[in-house]
Every structure is written in C-alpha cells, then in structure tokens.
Amino acid sequence: MAYADSDPGRTALAPDAATAKILVAGGFGVGKTTLVGAISETEPLRTEELITEASVGIDDLAGVERKTTTTVAMDFGRITLSPALIVYLFGAPGQDRFWFMWDDLSRGALGAVVLADTRRLESCFPSVDFFEHRGIPFAIGVNCFDGRCEEDEDEIRAALDLGPDVPLVLCDARDRESVKSVVLALLEHVMRGLAVEASATW
Amino acid sequence: MRHWSEEDPWADDDPGPLVRPYTVTRGRTSSARPGLELISLISTVRPPTRDQRLQPEQNRLLALCRTPTALVEVAARLDLPVAVVRVLLDDLLDHQLVSVSPPSAVGSTDARFIQAVIDGIRRL
Numbered sequence: 185m186a187y188a189d190s191d192p193g194r195t196a197l198a199p200d201a202a203t204a205k206i207l208v209a210g211g212f213g214v215g216k217t218t219l220v221g222a223i224s225e226t227e228p229l230r231t232e233e234l235i236t237e238a239s240v241g242i243d244d245l246a247g248v249e250r251k252t253t254t255t256v257a258m259d260f261g262r263i264t265l266s267p268a269l270i271v272y273l274f275g276a277p278g279q280d281r282f283w284f285m286w287d288d289l290s291r292g293a294l295g296a297v298v299l300a301d302t303r304r305l306e307s308c309f310p311s312v313d314f315f316e317h318r319g320i321p322f323a324i325g326v327n328c329f330d331g332r333c334e335e336d337e338d339e340i341r342a343a344l345d346l347g348p349d350v351p352l353v354l355c356d357a358r359d360r361e362s363v364k365s366v367v368l369a370l371l372e373h374v375m376r377g378l379a380v381e382a383s384a385t386w
Numbered sequence: 387m388r389h390w391s392e393e394d395p396w397a398d399d400d401p402g403p404l405v406r407p408y409t410v411t412r413g414r415t416s417s418a419r420p421g422l423e424l425i426s427l428i429s430t431v432r433p434p435t436r437d438q439r440l441q442p443e444q445n446r447l448l449a450l451c452r453t454p455t456a457l458v459e460v461a462a463r464l465d466l467p468v469a470v471v472r473v474l475l476d477d478l479l480d481h482q483l484v485s486v487s488p489p490s491a492v493g494s495t496d497a498r499f500i501q502a503v504i505d506g507i508r509r510l
C-alpha cells in the first residue's frame with residue numbers, strides 16, 4: 185500500500201508521548217472554537233458523534249426512554265509542546281442535554297476554561313455548575329467582544345457566584361497571547377489545588 | 387406505556403449500540419477496549435501482510451498513524467465517529483499492526499506533568 189506521509193509538516197512524535205487534555209466550555213457562540221483555533225497549531229478539527237439519546241436519560245418518567253439518534257459536534261486543536269508532550273484542547277457545547285458527552289470528555293482532563301460573554305452571562309451557568317459539582321478545576325475566561333468589557337470583575341464574580349480562588353481572566357478569544365494567559369491561569373490554579381491537596385494529607 | 391425495550395431488538399442483554407451500526411464496521415459496534423481514550427496516541431507498527439485483508443478505512447488509518455495520532459484526531463481526519471474508529475482499531479490491535487500509548491502517558495494529572503505543560507505553553 186502507499187505509505188505517503190499524511191502530514192509532513194508535523195513534528196516527529198514518540199509513540200509513547202504524553203498527552204494532556206484541556207476542556208473549553210461555554211454557551212453557543214461564545215468563542216470556544218475561536219479560542220481553540222487561536223492557540224492550536226492547526227485549524228480546529230471537528231468530529232461528529234452519533235449518540236442514541238436513550239443513554240442521556242432525557243425523560244424522567246420511570247421506564248420511559250426513547251431512542252433517537254443525535255449528532256453532537258466537538259472541536260479540538262493540538263499543541264505539540266515537545267516530541268514527548270502534546271496538549272489537546274476540546275471545545276464542546278455546555279448544554280444540559282450534552283452532559284453525557286462531558287462526562288466522557290472530562291475523564292483525564294487537567295481542567296476547563298469556561299468562556300463567558302458578559303452580554304449573556306447566564307449561558308455559562310450550566311458549565312460552571314457542571315465543573316463545580318464534579319470537582320473539576322476551571323477558570324473563567326470573559327471573552328471581550330470588540331473590547332466590550334465595561335463590566336466590573338467583581339460583578340461578574342458575584343453573578344457567577346464564584347469562589348474567591350477561581351481565576352477570572354478578561355480575554356480576546358482571537359488573540360493567541362490572550363488565550364495563553366487564560367490557559368496558564370487555569371493550569372496555575374490546578375497546581376495550587378494539587379499543593380493544597382498534598383498539604384491536607386500530611 | 388411501552389418500554390422501548392419491547393420493540394428494540396438489542397434490548398435483551400445489550401444496552402444498545404452507541405452508534406448506528408455502520409457498513410464500515412460490518413455492523414459491529416464498539417467494544418470499548420480499556421485504555422483507549424480520546425487522547426491515546428495510535429501508532430502504526432508495521433504494514434499489513436498480504437493475506438491480512440483490511441478495509442479501506444483501516445488502510446487509511448495505518449497510513450495516517452505512521453505519525454502517532456490521537457484517537458480523536460484519527461476520527462476527525464478519517465471523517466468517522468470515534469466509536470467507529472474504536473471498532474476499526476480492535477482488529478488492527480489484534481493483528482498488532484498498531485500500538486496505543488500507555489495509559490500512564492494519557493491524561494496524567496500529577497504535578498510534574500502539569501508543570502511541564504505550563505512551561506511548554508509559556509514558551510509558545
């Protein structure tokens with residue numbers, strides 16, 4: 185068979201390279217795909233998953249489940265930090281009916297960036313709830329569309345009912361440096377959490 | 387009130403297919419091999435022998451994974467759902483044509499590892 189190189193521009197990787205996963209959640213149109221694209225080395229890639237909704241438990245009436253097939257798209261991007269270390273960022277819709285997918289996605293994730301848009305903050309409430317309840321560390325990125333970030337940070341914190349330790353970073357999802365700062369704020373928060381855990385066991 | 391299982395042929399002892407059976411998978415559905423995560427790296431070990439009859443998608447997978455490629459990226463590049471790629475991989479793993487990165491390398495959350503990610507992103 186023809187073994188042409190599929191992607192000659194890619195860094196040579198070790199087959200046993202370590203891989204990490206960072207999630208990007210938030211309401212529709214808040215800039216998840218844009219953020220993933222801004223920091224990834226490729227255009228965001230996309231998979232469409234077919235899911236039978238019986239597994240979703242959409243219907244609370246005991247014993248009544250309907251099976252319909254739904255397509256859920258998720259975006260992701262790749263950052264090869266070294267031939268031995270690759271980070272994948274996953275963007276997926278933070279809506280109640282997709283939580284079964286988030287359970288899968290969040291397994292083994294370092295943490296999540298929850299993107300918020302101050303014009304409709306409530307669209308990120310379900311994501312914040314989800315990560316809080318599952319104990320998955322997260323940071324809020326406030327995507328300042330066209331520099332519109334007149335809201336006060338404290339007001340946003342209060343509206344989202346955030347704990348004082350949860351990082352909140354104003355950002356532009358299109359700007360690589362800005363996105364880096366959000367991701368770093370998340371990862372530093374994760375590190376602080378590990379330090380607290382370690383000291384608690386002593 | 388009818389329970390869906392009354393009319394569902396998969397319902398006996400099977401919770402049901404995760405995806406509609408695809409012609410690609412010859413009607414098989416995912417057996418969810420443990421250790422095969424979305425970010426597990428798939429690497430081609432060797433080309434198939436002549437008597438190993440593979441499907442076109444499996445040949446495409448082997449060509450793609452000459453560069454180690456995450457399961458989710460295999461799905462995106464072959465334009466197949468992840469569950470279908472899992473099924474394709476089942477045979478390829480049985481034939482030892484591909485390898486999967488070790489679970490310890492996938493999604494670690496220990497401090498040294500996270501620090502390496504932080505340092506790497508700072509340098510970007």
Ligand SMILES: Nc1nc2c(ncn2[C@@H]2O[C@H](COP(=O)(O)OP(=O)(O)O)[C@@H](O)[C@H]2O)c(=O)[nH]1
Nearest residue numbers: 212213214215216217218328329330356357358
């Ligand atoms: N002006 C501006 N537009 C943005 C920004 N972030 C995203 N957009 C635009 O908003 C739209 C929705 O973004 P997208 O990333 O697709 O949102 P998603 O649904 O969360 O993935 C797109 O047209 C983006 O180009 C931003 O920071 N500023």
Ligand SMILES: [Mg+2]
Nearest residue numbers: 216217259275
């Ligand atoms: Mg999107």
